[in-house]
Amino acid sequence: MTAITTTATIVEAAAPLDGRQPVAPLLERVRASREFGTNVYSTIDVLQVLYQRVLRVHPEAVDDPDRDRFLLSKGHAVAGYYAVLAAAEFFPADWLDDQGGPASRLGDHPDRMLVPGVEIGSGSLGHGLGLGVGSALGLRAQGRLEPRVYVLLGDAELDEGSNHEAITYAGTTGLANLTAIVIDNASATHGWPGGPAARFVVDGWTAATVDGRDHDALHTALTGHDGNRPHVVVAVVEPKEA
Amino acid sequence: MRDTFVDTTTALLADDPRTALVLADISAALFAPAAARHPDRVLNVGIREQLMVGVAGGLALTGLRPIVHTYAPFLVERAYEQLKLDLDHQDASAVLVSVGASYDRPEAGRTHLSPADVSLIDTLHGWTVHVPGHPGEVAPLLRTAVAAETSAYLRLSVLSNDRPLGGDGALQVVRDAGPGAPLVVAVGPTLDASTAALADLPVTVAYTNRPRPFDTAGLRDRAGTDVILVEPYLAGTSSRVVSAALADRPHRLLALGVGREELRRYGSADDHTRWHGLDASGLRRSVLDFVSPVLH
Incomplete structure (x- = not known):
């Protein structure tokens, strides 16, 4: 994939779905003429669908105990995340202009203590799903049955064994208020023969594997849980460049 | 426990x-x-x-x-x-x-x-x-x-002293040898061996079951020149805390505890206490070596 093609794809994909600030210009403000890795572009569509059509979260109620939780486990996919959060007005867009600077709250990995709307600090791979399982259990134990926990991972991140501790436990115990989202850009060094979803399904999860650029397909998949079991959405995008 | x-x-x-x-x-x-x-x-x-x-x-x-x-x-x-x-x-x-x-x-x-x-x-x-x-x-x-x-x-441990001591984690003086005496701080289950080892020596023995946050104020109140830590985990674990607390005073510190070497030996917990020098006779030997020049 050439750089030009990538940019064109992103501007098209990042078009706003409602009257809020367009995401693409915000992403450009974060980018500030640097080259982004393909991981930024691999997640942008899922993030837009989540924040615009799925998650019950609001900038004025970031501590509402009944909010949905979105946990970005692959914390390096941060530029699109910041752009989407700024578009949804969780923080002022001018924070984007100094991302990573000495006075910035926006690092190359997100910190929940520094950025409104960010549920976990991440960066080291393999931590989000365990935290998500704990969050789902904590909500259930308190009788909060409406909010749902969404955790976004990458297919290469699934290499980390900690994920498989969480996948099996959540599946075999029927943790119904948890959704995992795997961005599959075929970047796992040794691959996942049969696809990432198979690792979840064998433990009792429901699964949907969809085109990670198709917003309607993503929306259907992200709202496709059956209420009895955890759900995984595998969003397939272009393979990561070698 | x-x-x-x-x-x-x-x-x-x-x-x-x-x-x-x-x-x-x-x-x-x-x-x-x-x-x-x-x-x-x-x-x-x-x-x-x-x-x-x-x-x-x-x-x-x-x-x-x-x-x-x-x-x-x-x-x-x-x-x-x-x-x-x-x-x-x-x-x-x-x-x-x-x-x-x-x-x-x-x-x-x-x-x-x-x-x-x-x-x-x-x-x-x-x-x-x-x-x-x-x-x-x-x-x-x-x-x-x-x-x-x-x-x-x-x-928690299967090792313990004969009697419980209450308190809020502040250093408790179990035996007081008076101002300026060497101060032994025994942590958790090491107390009984420490008091048995040092019964006839002019050293103060204090106890804590809360090594963090370490009671540095109590340490400064009680410590003379010589401080001896007895900890049931790695020797020296609390050395940095004691050294920092006494940084403005001339002092000497002996830190006793479990050694770093992998012994590759089985046996009982009491055997390991002895091998690490944390039984009464081992503690007495270490403390005497440390304080003898001062006591004499």
Whole structure:
């Protein structure tokens, strides 16, 4: 994939779905003429669908105990995340202009203590799903049955064994208020023969594997849980460049 | 100590709906009655220690107060990055309760020895560390830890002193040799051997079951020139704290505890206490070597 093609794809994909600030210009403000890795572009569509059509979260109620939780486990996919959060007005867009600077709250990995709307600090791979399982259990134990926990991972991140501790436990115990989202850009060094979803399904999860650029397909998949079991959405995008 | 922990935790789960317990199979049978009463708050994740701590972090993020329990090396060493990131980095907190200590079950070999646990916890910020010296100290320490908002590590052992000592973790003088005398600080189960070793020597013996935060004010009140630490985990674990507390005074420090060398020997816990020089005669030998030039 050439750089030009990538940019064109992103501007098209990042078009706003409602009257809020367009995401693409915000992403450009974060980018500030640097080259982004393909991981930024691999997640942008899922993030837009989540924040615009799925998650019950609001900038004025970031501590509402009944909010949905979105946990970005692959914390390096941060530029699109910041752009989407700024578009949804969780923080002022001018924070984007100094991302990573000495006075910035926006690092190359997100910190929940520094950025409104960010549920976990991440960066080291393999931590989000365990935290998500704990969050789902904590909500259930308190009788909060409406909010749902969404955790976004990458297919290469699934290499980390900690994920498989969480996948099996959540599946075999029927943790119904948890959704995992795997961005599959075929970047796992040794691959996942049969696809990432198979690792979840064998433990009792429901699964949907969809085109990670198709917003309607993503929306259907992200709202496709059956209420009895955890759900995984595998969003397939272009393979990561070698 | 483990039985007291089980009883107290079972009571806490019944009394406070914020309390949760996360297990990784160890002690699960002992908590079966609690699990039957509180299935949503007694969570055994199986033999999955990374998940155990991650789950604790997630529970804390939703407002619960998790107690996390397994064997010391699996709780602290195997899941160390989860402690650092899933608890501390998230500004989430939990109460960790371990069994096994440095060498409670030496016949199991190196895999079940955890002399470095307190040192590892000490790399984190703001943790309280409790090392009870008697089963009778466990319940109040656990209740205090769970009632607090910060993270705590409660280190249980099969080794103990003959009698419990109460207190809030401040240094308690057990034997007072007067101003200027060498000060022995015995942590947790090392107290009885320390007092037996030094009964006829002009040294002050003080006790604590809370090495973090260390009672530095009490230390400064009591310390003369010579300070001797006796700790049931890695020797020197609290040296930096004592040195910093006394930085403005000339002082000498002897730090006794479990050695770093892997002994590759089985035997009993008492054997290991002796091999590490933490029995009464070993302690007496070390303390005499250290203070003799001063006493004479």
